[in-house]
Amino acid sequence: MKIELTNEATQRIQGKIDNQTGYLKLKYDTEGCGCVVSGIPTLWFVHEPEEGEDITIETNSYPILVEKSKMVFLDEDLKIDFSSQSNTFQLKSPGQIINGRMNFLMFPGE
Numbered sequence: 001m002k003i004e005l006t007n008e009a010t011q012r013i014q015g016k017i018d019n020q021t022g023y024l025k026l027k028y029d030t031e032g033c034g035c036v037v038s039g040i041p042t043l044w045f046v047h048e049p050e051e052g053e054d055i056t057i058e059t060n061s062y063p064i065l066v067e068k069s070k071m072v073f074l075d076e077d078l079k080i081d082f083s084s085q086s087n088t089f090q091l092k093s094p095g096q097i098i099n100g101r102m103n104f105l106m107f108p109g110e
Contacts, residue, residue: 001076005061008082009089013043013062016104022047024062025054026080026091028070039073041091043080043104074098 003026005013013024025044046065049056054065066074075093080102082089089102 001057001066001071001074001078003057003059003064003066003078003080005059006079006081008084009080010061012082012089013104016106017045020045020106022107023049023065025049025065026057026074026078028067028073039070041074041099042102043089044108045104045106047107 017024022045025046027042027044028039029042049065050067053067053069055068055071056063057066075095075098077094078098079092080089081092083100086101088100089104090100091098091102
């Protein structure tokens with residue numbers, strides 16, 4: 001899997017995490033979706049990886065954690081961008097926009 005972050009996305013992430021310690025994670029969120037196939041990719045900033053579940057993908061900017069068991073639902077080549085128009089992150093692949101309004105959550109579940 002290859003993940004690229006645009007310059008705009010990298011700058012927005014830096015502004016949000018503001019030198020806090022943690023990990024950027026591309027979470028395939030299925031809570032409230034009813035079915036694992038209906039998940040929604042979101043960006044999370046977490047304290048630590050989930051042992052035995054998260055793998056690290058090196059990018060052109062930040063390393064990103066991805067759930068090994070959910071990689072099947074993601075395309076092989078991904079790009080994380082930021083839309084100034086909608087003020088949201090976007091997850092794209094060469095063939096589609098996977099999530100045009102991707103949330104960024106700081107330390108979810110706390």
